[in-house]
Amino acid sequence: DAEITQSPRHKITETGRQVTLACHQTWNHNNMFWYRQDLGHGLRLIHYSYGVHDTNKGEVSDGYSVSRSNTEDLPLTLESAASSQTSVYFCASSPGTSSTGQFFGPGTRLTVL
Amino acid sequence: GENVEQHPSTLSVQEGDSAVIKCTYSDSASNYFPWYKQELGKRPQLIIDIRSNVGEKKDQRIAVTLNKTAKHFSLHITETQPEDSAVYFCAASKPGGFKTIFGAGTRLFVKA
Numbered sequence: 074d075a076e077i078t079q080s081p082r083h084k085i086t087e088t089g090r091q092v093t094l095a096c097h098q099t100w101n102h103n104n105m106f107w108y109r110q111d112l113g114h115g116l117r118l119i120h121y122s123y124g125v126h127d128t129n130k131g132e133v134s135d136g137y138s139v140s141r142s143n144t145e146d147l148p149l150t151l152e153s154a155a156s157s158q159t160s161v162y163f164c165a166s167s168p169g170t171s172s173t174g175q176f177f178g179p180g181t182r183l184t185v186l
Numbered sequence: 187g188e189n190v191e192q193h194p195s196t197l198s199v200q201e202g203d204s205a206v207i208k209c210t211y212s213d214s215a216s217n218y219f220p221w222y223k224q225e226l227g228k229r230p231q232l233i234i235d236i237r238s239n240v241g242e243k244k245d246q247r248i249a250v251t252l253n254k255t256a257k258h259f260s261l262h263i264t265e266t267q268p269e270d271s272a273v274y275f276c277a278a279s280k281p282g283g284f285k286t287i288f289g290a291g292t293r294l295f296v297k298a
Contacts, residue, residue, distance in 0.1 A: 104284045115192075115275060115290040116230070123284065131285070163229060167284055174220045174232035175286065 075100040079164050079178040087186055092151040094181050096164030102176075103169025105147040107131075107139060109160040110180075116163065122147055123169060154185045188213045190278050192289030200297050205263045207292045209276035212257070216278040219259045220286070221250060224273045233274075234261070266296045 077098040086092050096105065103124045108116040118131030120139040128139050136158060138150045151158055161182050165175040189212040199205050211219075217238035222230040236243045236250045236259065243250050247266075252259045263270055276289040 106286075108288075113290065116288040118285065118287075121285055129285075169284070173218075173284075174222075174235055177229040177231070179229050 077164065077166055077176055077178040079162075079181050081181060082179065083182050085184045085186065086154050088154060088156060090154050092154050092183065094149045094151075094162055094164075094183070096147050096149065096178055097145055098164075098166040098176075098178075099145065100166060100168075100176070101144055102166035103144070104167045104175075105141070106165045106167075106175060107137070107147065107149045108163045108165065109133065109158075110163060111160050119149065119162075120147075151183075154183075156185050159183060159185045188216075188278075188280075188287045190276060190287045190289040192276050192292055194292060195290065196293045196295075198295040198297065199266050201266060201268060203266055205266050205270070205294055205296075207261045207274055207276065207294075209259050209261075209278075209289050210257055211259070211278040211287075213278070213280060214254075214257065215280045216257075217281050218279045219250070219252060220277050220279075221248075221261050222275040222277065222288075224275065224291075226272070230275060263294075266294075268296050268298050270294060271296045 080095045106121040107119040117133045122141040164178040167175045191210045220235040223233045224230040249262045273291045277286045279286045
């Protein structure tokens with residue numbers, strides 16, 4: 074069955090380290106999104122992509138980067154992890170034909186010490 | 187900028203009662219309004235959606251209403267059950283783009 078996966082599911086790192094969170098979907102969706110979820114803030118958009126080689130900044134993009142080299146993957150990189158980036162990160166995807174709901178991955182819990 | 191406000195932040199109801207969650211959006215160009223349910227420790231999942239050319243949509247015990255003039259939309263859950271306990275998110279997106287703005291969420295408790 075088609076799915077969307079994230080890895081790792083849990084990560085503990087230290088301040089200043091570079092961290093990459095993986096997201097892989099097998100639906101062949103054009104659109105992919107990264108969100109962070111913090112108590113009281115709901116889901117905040119970090120970066121998104123509408124297709125290969127397309128990337129866009131969301132509302133909380135500072136300190137994060139993404140690249141889209143193929144349809145299936147949108148890795149999220151924290152260039153220099155900060156304690157404020159401790160959060161749960163969700164990747165999501167949706168078809169590129171019209172506005173539709175998004176399919177979310179299982180999430181990655183990141184702790185920056 | 188684009189904004190979606192959601193109320194209440196917490197809602198507690200007795201099993202069998204109805205629950206209503208309300209959202210307001212700021213961008214009048216928004217035309218797609220999904221609702222997501224997130225159980226504890228799980229991923230958000232789409233439960234119902236509505237487009238701007240429709241005023242109401244129903245799926246068994248859940249329904250969504252949209253008032254474009256007032257830029258309000260609401261989720262209604264009837265005959266609530268303990269398994270309805272979760273965080274519910276409303277969201278809005280505009281035509282031509284797929285970026286979605288989420289509300290802050292409502293934590294629903296259904297007491298048995």
